[in-house]
Amino acid sequence: MKAKMDKEEVTTTQVDSRWFIDADWFQQNKRSLSGLIQNYLCPRCRKRLGQNASVPIPKLMATIKNCCANTPEFVAPRLPILENIFRLFLANGNQPLGIAELSQQLRERLGDTYRTSPEIISRLLRRDQYYGLRPVTDQPVFPETATKSN
Ligand SMILES: [Zn+2]
Numbered sequence: 388m389k390a391k392m393d394k395e396e397v398t399t400t401q402v403d404s405r406w407f408i409d410a411d412w413f414q415q416n417k418r419s420l421s422g423l424i425q426n427y428l429c430p431r432c433r434k435r436l437g438q439n440a441s442v443p444i445p446k447l448m449a450t451i452k453n454c455c456a457n458t459p460e461f462v463a464p465r466l467p468i469l470e471n472i473f474r475l476f477l478a479n480g481n482q483p484l485g486i487a488e489l490s491q492q493l494r495e496r497l498g499d500t501y502r503t504s505p506e507i508i509s510r511l512l513r514r515d516q517y518y519g520l521r522p523v524t525d526q527p528v529f530p531e532t533a534t535k536s537n
Contacts, residue, residue, distance in 0.1 A: 403485070404485070404486075404522040404523065405483035405484060405485045405522065405523045406476075406483060406484060406485070406486075406489070406512055406520050406521065406522055406523065407476060407481050407482070407483040407484070407520070407521070407523055408420070408473070408476050408477075408481050408518065408519055408520060409519050409520070409521035410444060410519070412519035412521055413519050416519075418519070420444055420519065421442065421444050421447060423518075424444070424447050424448065424451065424477065425442075425447060427451050427455055427456070427474070427477055428447070428450065428451065428455050429454060429455040429458075431454075432450050432451075432454055432455055436450070448477065448480055448481055449480065451477045451478070452477065452478060452479065452480040456474065456477055456478035457478075461474055461478060462474050462475060462478070462493070462496045462497065463497075464497050464498075464499060468493070468502050468503065468507065468508070468511055469511045469512075469515060469517075469518060469520075470518075471493060471496075471497065472489060472493070472508065472511070472512070472518075472520065473518040473520065475489065475492055475493070475496075476520075483523045486505045486508050486509050486512070487505055489508050490503050490504065490505045490508055493508070
């Protein structure tokens with residue numbers, strides 16, 4: 388009985404934080420978010436946007452959300468779970484999602500109840516060193532607007 392309660396407590400705190408693709412993480416780690424997400428363009432969009440390295444990230448994200456992610460195979464059982472999580476964020480325009488929401492959406496799209504448990508998702512997100520998936524913090528998204536008010 389006591390062990391069960393402890394477990395529930397842990398799960399509750401994990402479910403609290405919402406996650407997203409953190410562009411700042413890529414800057415801090417000297418990695419290119421733009422280069423990474425260009426890989427997710429469908430052949431048609433890649434042709435349309437060209438080999439243009441200066442396509443702004445919001446435009447890339449919008450293109451993927453509105454076009455390239457709209458195929459059933461964009462999130463697929465053959466892919467690793469963390470890869471599928473990253474794709475979910477690309478498909479929704481990087482709207483922050485909690486662990487429970489991620490678990491539910493993966494379950495719906497993959498029909499997999501083992502690899503998509505909140506415990507596994509939480510562990511994968513915490514270990515991520517590649518996709519820049521970070522919890523949303525209380526810091527304002529645009530710090531420069533916050534420091535103006537003095
Ligand atoms: Zn496309």
